[in-house]
Amino acid sequence: MKLLLLLLAASAAADRVLVLVDNMSIRESHSIFFKSITDRGHSITFKNADEGSLQLIKFGELQYENLILFAPSADEFGGTITAAEIARFVDQGGNVLLAGAGSNVGAAVRDVAADNGFEFADQLIDHVNYDSVLDDGTHTTVVASAKSQLMEAPLIVGDRSKLGPILYSGGALVAAPNNRLRLDVFKASSTAYSHDPTKPIKDYPSAVGRQAVLVSAVQARNNARLVLTASLHLFSNQFLSATVNKEGTKPSPSGNKAFVDSLAKWVLKETGVLRVKSVDHHKVGEKEPPREYTIMEDVDYKLEVEELKGNKWVPFDGKDVQLEFVRIDPFVRTTLKNKNGVLSARFKLPDVYGVYKFLVDYRRVGYTHLLDVQQVSVRPLWHTQYERFIRSAFPYYASSFSMMASLVVFSFVFLYHKSDPVVAQAKKTN
Amino acid sequence: FSSEMQLVQVLQKLFDDYVKTTSSKLKIIDAYMFYILLTGIVQFVYCVLVGTFPFNAFLAGFISTVASFILASCLRMQVNEENKDEFNGISPERAFADFLFAHAVLHLVVVNFLG
Numbered sequence: 449m450k451l452l453l454l455l456l457a458a459s460a461a462a463d464r465v466l467v468l469v470d471n472m473s474i475r476e477s478h479s480i481f482f483k484s485i486t487d488r489g490h491s492i493t494f495k496n497a498d499e500g501s502l503q504l505i506k507f508g509e510l511q512y513e514n515l516i517l518f519a520p521s522a523d524e525f526g527g528t529i530t531a532a533e534i535a536r537f538v539d540q541g542g543n544v545l546l547a548g549a550g551s552n553v554g555a556a557v558r559d560v561a562a563d564n565g566f567e568f569a570d571q572l573i574d575h576v577n578y579d580s581v582l583d584d585g586t587h588t589t590v591v592a593s594a595k596s597q598l599m600e601a602p603l604i605v606g607d608r609s610k611l612g613p614i615l616y617s618g619g620a621l622v623a624a625p626n627n628r629l630r631l632d633v634f635k636a637s638s639t640a641y642s643h644d645p646t647k648p649i650k651d652y653p654s655a656v657g658r659q660a661v662l663v664s665a666v667q668a669r670n671n672a673r674l675v676l677t678a679s680l681h682l683f684s685n686q687f688l689s690a691t692v693n694k695e696g697t698k699p700s701p702s703g704n705k706a707f708v709d710s711l712a713k714w715v716l717k718e719t720g721v722l723r724v725k726s727v728d729h730h731k732v733g734e735k736e737p738p739r740e741y742t743i744m745e746d747v748d749y750k751l752e753v754e755e756l757k758g759n760k761w762v763p764f765d766g767k768d769v770q771l772e773f774v775r776i777d778p779f780v781r782t783t784l785k786n787k788n789g790v791l792s793a794r795f796k797l798p799d800v801y802g803v804y805k806f807l808v809d810y811r812r813v814g815y816t817h818l819l820d821v822q823q824v825s826v827r828p829l830w831h832t833q834y835e836r837f838i839r840s841a842f843p844y845y846a847s848s849f850s851m852m853a854s855l856v857v858f859s860f861v862f863l864y865h866k867s868d869p870v871v872a873q874a875k876k877t878n
Numbered sequence: 879f880s881s882e883m884q885l886v887q888v889l890q891k892l893f894d895d896y897v898k899t900t901s902s903k904l905k906i907i908d909a910y911m912f913y914i915l916l917t918g919i920v921q922f923v924y925c926v927l928v929g930t931f932p933f934n935a936f937l938a939g940f941i942s943t944v945a946s947f948i949l950a951s952c953l954r955m956q957v958n959e960e961n962k963d964e965f966n967g968i969s970p971e972r973a974f975a976d977f978l979f980a981h982a983v984l985h986l987v988v989v990n991f992l993g
Contacts (some may be wrong), residue, residue: 838931844992855946855981858907
């Protein structure tokens with residue numbers, strides 16, 4: 449029994465990663481990055497991008513949980529993999545990490561990026577922020593400041609204030625304006641632009657300044673995650689272990705290692721994953737939910753949420769989870785009190801009967817979408833649950849019964865009175 | 879004489895004649911009707927002040943007084959000796975029996991509607 453539990457716990461991160469490369473030397477030149485992934489329990493399969501036996505989905509089941517595309521020049525993927533197949537892979541919950549390049553981006557890679565609302569622009573050039581040692585003179589090895597160019601999303605990028613300068617050498621992504629699910633994780637600085645460094649500039653560059661996105665993240669509505677970037681060098685051993693030398697600043701170690709580690713942890717679904725452990729609701733004072741609730745009753749609601757941290761499910765500590773009691777529109781909206789992962793609320797049901805939902809719909813940047821719906825009926829009062837006698841109607845009750853009593857009294861008096869002899873009517877005289 | 883004095887005198891004469899010429903049987907019915915009238919007015923004023931909340935209760939109480947008043951006036955008409963020729967074939971005993979029967983029905987309905 450214990451062994452089974454251990455196996456189950458270990459399998460939380462024992463998922464398979466398929467890495468497609470366009471030449472096998474990437475396996476060595478990016479070994480530190482790949483080793484960090486395998487150290488965390490994933491199993492990596494390296495394949496050439498155009499290998500004929502590639503298959504992501506076999507008989508409707510995913511063959512891998514994650515896909516890393518480090519093949520920027522691939523024009524066609526081998527086997528059954530196409531951009532459509534990768535879209536199906538994401539639809540079934542697979543995560544994708546895609547790295548492009550500044551130049552010579554293959555059609556297959558462009559297609560995948562286009563499916564997610566991104567286009568590749570030319571090589572990124574920054575004449576102000578470049579590494580004076582690593583750059584080859586074209587100012588394409590760009591130094592980015594973590595604080596000003598990274599998004600405020602600790603789950604995706606880690607602690608911005610602790611990251612050193614990040615080295616980047618590659619192209620840029622341009623996002624379609626209607627791409628609503630995207631997160632611009634890492635933007636270029638305002639002095640950067642993207643263009644072919646060997647050609648003189650005649651046209652306006654395709655991506656300029658902060659519009660050029662260096663790393664972008666997308667969390668699909670089924671919580672599958674994609675991270676797209678236009679630089680393979682971002683993950684290379686050279687950049688991960690380099691010291692950044694920028695004119696005017698002291699040499700300092702690059703922040704690439706911490707940055708790509710956070711990115712990898714986010715995209716491989718190791719951080720920012722929430723799940724509902726249990727949910728229940730009942731009348732205050734009882735333990736089980738009734739068949740249906742009655743209007744104006746006091747109700748207790750309890751939700752237990754767990755977060756995946758370091759391969760273990762720990763109680764979630766979010767303080768801003770809201771509960772809505774909805775019948776088409778929310779009648780009650782309250783923030784749940786968090787006590788060590790147990791979120792609870794107590795409120796009074798509205799005075800309106802109907803079919804309601806206890807709805808928790810928690811969307812935060814970097815976290816998976818947490819949705820829990822419990823449908824309940826709320827009935828009106830039975831006719832025996834109303835007050836029997838209404839205080840304000842007492843005068844009417846009194847008058848009705850007094851009519852009956854006075855009838856009895858009148859009947860007795862009328863029947864048994866002794867009538868006096870009638871006084872002879874005096875003739876009317878004028 | 880001024881007009882107010884005349885009005886007062888007329889009313890006084892009316893009241894004296896009433897006392898002298900109506901039989902005690904009819905006076906009993908009149909007293910009963912006066913009581914019903916009072917309770918009806920009190921209820922109506924209460925409803926105007928407080929509002930119609932249990933409207934069914936107000937209607938039951940008010941209709942109870944109004945209908946009792948009507949039945950009492952019918953009884954008064956039928957037992958008045960001066961109207962003997964009008965109600966040929968309806969003895970005062972019959973009138974009283976009809977009165978009681980109608981009241982039984984009235985009070986059943988009122989209690990039902992009172993809620």
